[in-house]
Amino acid sequence: MGKKSRAKQSGKPTGAAIRAKKELLKMATELFKLGVTCPSRQDEWDYYLKLYNAVQEFSRRQSTACKGITPSVDRESAVDGFETWLKESGVSWDKLKLHYFGGELGFGLVAKEDINMKSLLMSIPRTLMITYEEATKSYLDEVIAGNEVLSVMPNVCLALFIHCERCIPNSKYKPFIDIIPSKFNTTLYFTPEEMKHLKGSPSLSTAINQYKSIVRQFALLYQVFHSNHQKSDIAKIPLEAREAFTFDAYRWSVSAVTTRQNKIPTTLLTAYNSDNDDDELLSTIALIPLWDMFNHSNGPLSTTYNVGGKTIDCFAMCDFKSGEEVTICYGGRPNSELLIHNGFVVTENPFDKVKINLGVSPKDPLYKKRTKLLQRLGVVVNGQFPICAMDSNFPTSPDLLAFLRVFHMEEDGLDEWLEKDTKELPALREVYLTGPLVFKADPKMWLYLENRVSLLLMGLNKSLDGELDSMLEDKSLSTHAKLALQLRGEEKRVLTACMEFCKQFRLSLISEKPIESFVNGSSSESADVKESFVRNKVLEKLIKKSQTDEPNDNTESVQNEDNEIIQKLSAVDIETTDSINTTSDNAVVT
Numbered sequence: 001m002g003k004k005s006r007a008k009q010s011g012k013p014t015g016a017a018i019r020a021k022k023e024l025l026k027m028a029t030e031l032f033k034l035g036v037t038c039p040s041r042q043d044e045w046d047y048y049l050k051l052y053n054a055v056q057e058f059s060r061r062q063s064t065a066c067k068g069i070t071p072s073v074d075r076e077s078a079v080d081g082f083e084t085w086l087k088e089s090g091v092s093w094d095k096l097k098l099h100y101f102g103g104e105l106g107f108g109l110v111a112k113e114d115i116n117m118k119s120l121l122m123s124i125p126r127t128l129m130i131t132y133e134e135a136t137k138s139y140l141d142e143v144i145a146g147n148e149v150l151s152v153m154p155n156v157c158l159a160l161f162i163h164c165e166r167c168i169p170n171s172k173y174k175p176f177i178d179i180i181p182s183k184f185n186t187t188l189y190f191t192p193e194e195m196k197h198l199k200g201s202p203s204l205s206t207a208i209n210q211y212k213s214i215v216r217q218f219a220l221l222y223q224v225f226h227s228n229h230q231k232s233d234i235a236k237i238p239l240e241a242r243e244a245f246t247f248d249a250y251r252w253s254v255s256a257v258t259t260r261q262n263k264i265p266t267t268l269l270t271a272y273n274s275d276n277d278d279d280e281l282l283s284t285i286a287l288i289p290l291w292d293m294f295n296h297s298n299g300p301l302s303t304t305y306n307v308g309g310k311t312i313d314c315f316a317m318c319d320f321k322s323g324e325e326v327t328i329c330y331g332g333r334p335n336s337e338l339l340i341h342n343g344f345v346v347t348e349n350p351f352d353k354v355k356i357n358l359g360v361s362p363k364d365p366l367y368k369k370r371t372k373l374l375q376r377l378g379v380v381v382n383g384q385f386p387i388c389a390m391d392s393n394f395p396t397s398p399d400l401l402a403f404l405r406v407f408h409m410e411e412d413g414l415d416e417w418l419e420k421d422t423k424e425l426p427a428l429r430e431v432y433l434t435g436p437l438v439f440k441a442d443p444k445m446w447l448y449l450e451n452r453v454s455l456l457l458m459g460l461n462k463s464l465d466g467e468l469d470s471m472l473e474d475k476s477l478s479t480h481a482k483l484a485l486q487l488r489g490e491e492k493r494v495l496t497a498c499m500e501f502c503k504q505f506r507l508s509l510i511s512e513k514p515i516e517s518f519v520n521g522s523s524s525e526s527a528d529v530k531e532s533f534v535r536n537k538v539l540e541k542l543i544k545k546s547q548t549d550e551p552n553d554n555t556e557s558v559q560n561e562d563n564e565i566i567q568k569l570s571a572v573d574i575e576t577t578d579s580i581n582t583t584s585d586n587a588v589v590t
C-alpha cells in the first residue's frame with residue numbers, strides 16, 4: 001500500500017492536502033492585504049474587480065481542496081419543523097400564518113382574521129433568540145475575548161456564531177436556521193455585472209466598502225481558524241464549522257445578520273444604572289425567530305421588550321384585514337442602506353437620503369478659520385452630508401446648512417462668527433433667516449448646492465437615460481441589477497427635488513431682497529446673469545470631466561481648478577469603519 005492511500009485510510013491529511021491548505025492560508029493573507037487597501041475614488045471600480053476576482057479564485061481553490069460544506073435546506077420543507085419548534089417552545093401567534101409570496105419578498109406573515117391596531121401579534125421568548133451574548137458564552141468565548149477584531153465587533157461575532165450553529169447538525173437553533181433564506185439580495189451577493197448598475201450612484205462606494213470589509217473579516221477569520229488550529233481556543237470551535245468556513249458561508253451569515261438582526265436589552269441591564277441613556281451600553285444584538293418573518297412597510301414602531309417576561313412583544317401597527325399581509329416598520333432607513341444591508345428598495349421612501357461628500361480644502365487660504373468655526377459648531381470639516389427626501393422635511397440637514405454657510409463665508413464673516421457667543425451659532429443651521437441674520441452669501445450657497453446636486457444627477461442619469469421603467473421591465477436583467485437601477489431611480493427623485501428646492505429658494509431670496517454684495521455692485525438682474533454664467537461654467541467643466549471619468553463622484557478632480565467656485569467643489573474619500581453595518585434600530589423599542 002502506497003503512502004498516499006495509507007494516509008487516506010488513516011484519515012490523516014495527505015501531503016497534497018497539507019500543501020493545498022498552506023497555499024490557501026497564503027492566499028488568505030494576500031486577500032487580507034488587498035482588503036486593507038484604500039483605493040482612490042477613481043480607482044475603486046478596478047479595485048473592486050480585483051478583489052472580487054481574488055475572492056472567486058480563493059473560493060475555487062478552497063472548494064477543490066476542502067471537504068467542508070455548509071448544509072443547505074429547502075425553506076419550504078423547513079416550515080413544519082419551524083412551526084413545531086415554536087409550538088413546543090410555547091410561542092403563541094394565533095392571529096397570523098406564514099405565507100410564501102415568492103420573488104423578492106420571500107416569506108411573510110398574513111392575518112388569519114381581522115386584526116385591530118395595537119393588538120398583540122406575538123411574544124417571542126428570549127431563550128429562542130440567537131444573541132451576541134450567547135455567542136460570547138459559547139465555544140467561541142475564548143476566541144472572541146482574545147481576538148482584537150472579534151472582541152470589539154458584536155455583529156461579526158454574531159455572524160460567526162450563526163455560521164457555526166448552521167454547521168452543527170444538532171444545534172438547538174436548527175429549526176430556526178433552516179428557515180432563513182439560503183441566498184440574499186444584499187450587495188454582497190451582486191456580481192460585477194450587477195454591481196455596475198450602481199455606477200453613478202454615491203451608494204456604489206458604500207457597497208464596495210461593505211464588500212471590502214467583509215472580505216477583510218473573512219480573510220482574517222480564515223487565518224485565525226487555520227493558522228493555529230491546535231490552540232485550545234480554536235480547537236474547541238466545532239471542526240465542521242471551521243472546515244466549512246468559506247467566503248460564501250461567511251457572506252451568508254453576515255447577510256442573515258444584516259437583514260434580520262435587532263437590538264434587545266442586554267441581560268447585563270441590571271448592572272447598569274437604568275437612567276443611563278447610552279443605548280450602546282444597554283443593548284445587545286439578536287436574531288429573533290418568527291418576528292423576523294415580518295416584511296417591512298412604513299408605519300410606527302410597534303415592538304417592545306418585556307423585561308419581566310423576557311420576551312419581545314409585537315403589536316399591530318395598524319388595522320389589518322383577514323388575508324392581508326401583516327407588516328412592521330423596520331425604522332427610518334434610506335434606500336441605499338436598505339439595499340446594501342437588507343437587499344430591497346422602497347419606492348418613494350420618506351426616509352430616503354443621498355449622501356454627498358463635502359470638505360474644506362486644506363489649500364483654501366481661510367482653511368484654519370473655517371475649520372475652527374466648524375469645530376465650534378460641531379460640524380465635520382470633511383465628510384458626508386445627507387440630502388433628504390422632501391416628503392417629510394427640507395432636503396438639507398442643519399449640519400449641511402451650517403457647513404455650506406461657513407464654506408461660503410468671507411474672512412470678515414468668519415471673524416465675526418468666531419467672536420460670537422456659542423449660543424448664537426445655531427442660527428447658522430436654520431433654513432429661514434430673518435432680520436440682521438440674513439446671510440448675504442445665502443443665494444450663492446443655494447446655487448452651490450444646486451450645482452453640486454446637479455452634478456450628482458448627471459452621474460446618476462448616465463445610462464439611466466430616463467428609461468428606467470423600460471429597463472425595469474427588461475426580462476434579461478437579474479433581480480439584483482433591477483434593484484440597483486431602482487435605487488438609482490429613487491436617488492434621482494431625491495436629488496431632483498432638492499435641486500428644484502435650491503433653485504426656488506434661491507430665487508425667492510433674490511427676488512424678495514436684491515443682495516448687493518452677491519456680485520460686485522450689481523442689481524439682482526445682473527446677479528442672475530452672473531450666477532447663470534458661473535453655473536454654466538461649472539457645469540461645462542464638470543460635464544467634460546464626467547465624460548472622461550467614472551461617474552461616481554464627479555467633483556474630485558475639479559479641486560485644482562482656478563475658478564473660485566469650482567475650487568470649492570472638493571470631495572473627500574471617507575473610509576467606512578470596519579463593520580458589517582448591520583440593521584440596528586429596526587423595531588424593538590427597548
Ligand SMILES: C[S@@+](CC[C@H](N)C(=O)[O-])C[C@H]1O[C@@H](n2cnc3c(N)ncnc32)[C@H](O)[C@@H]1O
Nearest residue numbers: 105106107259260292293294295296342343344
Ligand atoms: C426580516 S426578513 C423578512 C422575512 C423575509 N421576507 C423572508 O423570506 O425570510 C427581511 C427581508 O425580507 C425582504 N423584505 C422585507 N420587506 C420588504 C419589502 N417591503 N420589499 C421587498 N422586500 C422586503 C427583504 O429581502 C429583507 O431582507
